[in-house]
Amino acid sequence: MTILDGKKISNQIKDEIAIEVASMKERGEKVPHLAAVLVGTDGASLTYVGSKVRSCKRIGFESTLHHLPSETTEKELLQLVHQLNEDPNIDGYIVQLPLPKHIDEQEVLMAVHPDKDVDGFHPTNFGKMALDMETFISATPYGIMELLRRYKVDTEGKHAVIIGRSHIVGRPISILMSQKGKAANATVTLAHSRTKNIKELTLQADIIVSALGVPHFLKADMVKTGAVIIDVGITRVEDATKEKGYYITGDVDFEAVSKKASYITPVPGGVGPMTIAMLLKNTLLARERHRKNA
Amino acid sequence: MTILDGKKISNQIKDEIAIEVASMKERGEKVPHLAAVLVGTDGASLTYVGSKVRSCKRIGFESTLHHLPSETTEKELLQLVHQLNEDPNIDGYIVQLPLPKHIDEQEVLMAVHPDKDVDGFHPTNFGKMALDMETFISATPYGIMELLRRYKVDTEGKHAVIIGRSHIVGRPISILMSQKGKAANATVTLAHSRTKNIKELTLQADIIVSALGVPHFLKADMVKTGAVIIDVGITRVEDATKEKGYYITGDVDFEAVSKKASYITPVPGGVGPMTIAMLLKNTLLARERHRKNA
Numbered sequence: 001m002t003i004l005d006g007k008k009i010s011n012q013i014k015d016e017i018a019i020e021v022a023s024m025k026e027r028g029e030k031v032p033h034l035a036a037v038l039v040g041t042d043g044a045s046l047t048y049v050g051s052k053v054r055s056c057k058r059i060g061f062e063s064t065l066h067h068l069p070s071e072t073t074e075k076e077l078l079q080l081v082h083q084l085n086e087d088p089n090i091d092g093y094i095v096q097l098p099l100p101k102h103i104d105e106q107e108v109l110m111a112v113h114p115d116k117d118v119d120g121f122h123p124t125n126f127g128k129m130a131l132d133m134e135t136f137i138s139a140t141p142y143g144i145m146e147l148l149r150r151y152k153v154d155t156e157g158k159h160a161v162i163i164g165r166s167h168i169v170g171r172p173i174s175i176l177m178s179q180k181g182k183a184a185n186a187t188v189t190l191a192h193s194r195t196k197n198i199k200e201l202t203l204q205a206d207i208i209v210s211a212l213g214v215p216h217f218l219k220a221d222m223v224k225t226g227a228v229i230i231d232v233g234i235t236r237v238e239d240a241t242k243e244k245g246y247y248i249t250g251d252v253d254f255e256a257v258s259k260k261a262s263y264i265t266p267v268p269g270g271v272g273p274m275t276i277a278m279l280l281k282n283t284l285l286a287r288e289r290h291r292k293n294a
Numbered sequence: 295m296t297i298l299d300g301k302k303i304s305n306q307i308k309d310e311i312a313i314e315v316a317s318m319k320e321r322g323e324k325v326p327h328l329a330a331v332l333v334g335t336d337g338a339s340l341t342y343v344g345s346k347v348r349s350c351k352r353i354g355f356e357s358t359l360h361h362l363p364s365e366t367t368e369k370e371l372l373q374l375v376h377q378l379n380e381d382p383n384i385d386g387y388i389v390q391l392p393l394p395k396h397i398d399e400q401e402v403l404m405a406v407h408p409d410k411d412v413d414g415f416h417p418t419n420f421g422k423m424a425l426d427m428e429t430f431i432s433a434t435p436y437g438i439m440e441l442l443r444r445y446k447v448d449t450e451g452k453h454a455v456i457i458g459r460s461h462i463v464g465r466p467i468s469i470l471m472s473q474k475g476k477a478a479n480a481t482v483t484l485a486h487s488r489t490k491n492i493k494e495l496t497l498q499a500d501i502i503v504s505a506l507g508v509p510h511f512l513k514a515d516m517v518k519t520g521a522v523i524i525d526v527g528i529t530r531v532e533d534a535t536k537e538k539g540y541y542i543t544g545d546v547d548f549e550a551v552s553k554k555a556s557y558i559t560p561v562p563g564g565v566g567p568m569t570i571a572m573l574l575k576n577t578l579l580a581r582e583r584h585r586k587n588a
Contacts, residue, residue, distance in 0.1 A: 105425070127421025130469075133400070133460050155491045165426050165472060175424075175469075178459060178484045187495070189483040190472045196451045201481070 010277035021060035033286035035093035040070035041163035084163025092118030092286035118282040164211035210251035221254035304571035315354035326581035329387035334364035386412030386580035437568025442477035458505035504545035514550035
């Protein structure tokens with residue numbers, strides 16, 4: 001059994017990007033600049049955004065954090081989005097989700113210019129991804145693909161079962177893994193809340209990607225020996241004995257399932273860190289594109 | 295066994311649209327106007343485009359056919375595309391595929407304005423479809439969904455196996471059938487050229503959509519009793535005994551498979567006619583949108 005060490009690989013990727021940034025500086029070029037928009041004070045969002053900004057610093061990117069109060073109106077947020085679209089200094093930016101309930105998320109994501117949409121959430125970028133054109137691929141599915149590629153996991157002709165049809169994980173990874181190319185060419189089944197006999201499916205799977213958000217959903221008796229297990233679930237479970245008052249757990253009953261798996265991602269330290277690395281890679285791509293089109 | 299009669303349903307849909315067009319006229323409104331661009335003299339393309347134009351006439355749409363010679367350059371074609379984008383009289387238009395080899399199809403499809411892209415091939419429209427937003431859904435997968443809905447075929451929680459991952463059929467229908475909604479909520483497996491043991495998969499399927507283009511690929515021993523069979527394959531097989539010199543056949547060994555199926559589409563007369571009906575429905579939607587935005 002091999003641990004798919006997302007922390008290690010994401011550090012490798014960050015180091016690779018840092019080298020590129022250093023040579024950009026040497027050539028006297030502008031370095032990539034990522035902006036992040038955060039509305040409100042959701043704990044997990046603060047953690048994610050903070051981590052993204054720290055990663056930018058570490059690899060030599062410029063970064064700007066726009067932290068707006070919870071009572072920001074949709075109109076005010078859209079004004080900032082338009083400003084970021086126009087700002088030639090910003091190569092890419094993200095609007096951290098979830099947004100407060102009085103703001104229409106879809107409206108905001110549609111307003112982000114596709115050329116700066118390093119989260120890959122805009123329909124134009126999602127469509128390009130689905131049609132196998134060059135684009136910004138959402139960081140989480142992109143991170144899973146990169147993890148499979150770096151560990152040279154054989155996916156060709158394998159049966160992959162994806163659990164969960166969310167627009168940010170299940171849907172895009174089901175598309176990417178069934179396309180032509182590396183870490184792809186799998187026969188993909190997309191399972192979701194209406195799926196009957198999920199166990200019957202997972203027992204056939206050579207690869208399982210669980211993106212459900214239900215702690216310990218995937219048990220050892222649902223997995224065949226030698227399967228590749230990708231755990232995208234990240235749930236905070238309250239626990240007074242922990243310093244932070246909670247611990248993080250995935251969809252997979254790691255202890256039991258890891259004994260049967262050929263490869264498995266831990267939580268934390270698996271898919272999570274890959275997400276940030278791929279966001280940075282998208283920002284680097286955005287900078288390259290802007291330089292070429294300047 | 296019930297025949298999913300695409301010819302009958304497509305005529306129903308055309309009649310419904312004709313009624314809408316008649317009341318548009320009564321209200322003194324502009325009727326929908328579909329333009330078609332055809333480059334060269336490919337036999338099948340001539341047939342398809344001719345049929346689309348005739349359908350427009352029948353239901354009261356205006357239509358314009360731009361038939362360009364095979365030697366048309368990409369630049370000339372793009373000029374026409376830009377002209378159609380700007381023309382306020384045209385509600386929607388299609389560029390009939392395939393284009394001659396010296397023209398970059400993707401370049402041309404990207405140039406079609408998403409608001410007039412009634413074929414739903416532009417990445418922005420494809421992305422909206424994949425993200426479950428209102429948009430123009432490509433006519434063939436849209437036609438399949440409509441056929442399933444009108445016959446009230448139960449798809450919820452059923453296992454659908456899609457054979458073929460093309461951008462115009464296999465990929466979009468795999469997305470649509472696994473979304474929430476009517477004729478959807480299926481557990482979907484997407485199989486393709488790299489899939490191993492296709493028979494093992496099709497034998498599990500409650501619904502099979504074959505979009506491969508290989509005559510008589512799907513045999514009775516690959517299908518479980520009571521399965522729903524959607525045949526999207528349309529292959530011209532040369533046959534000197536036929537008046538036209540060929541006959542049309544699907545992916546499914548109809549005679550044997552129909553004995554096991556609960557529902558099945560014939561070829562011709564199944565998915566094919568639905569495609570044109572849904573193109574007209576998209577053009578009607580385009581007109582409605584333009585009217586509202588005028």
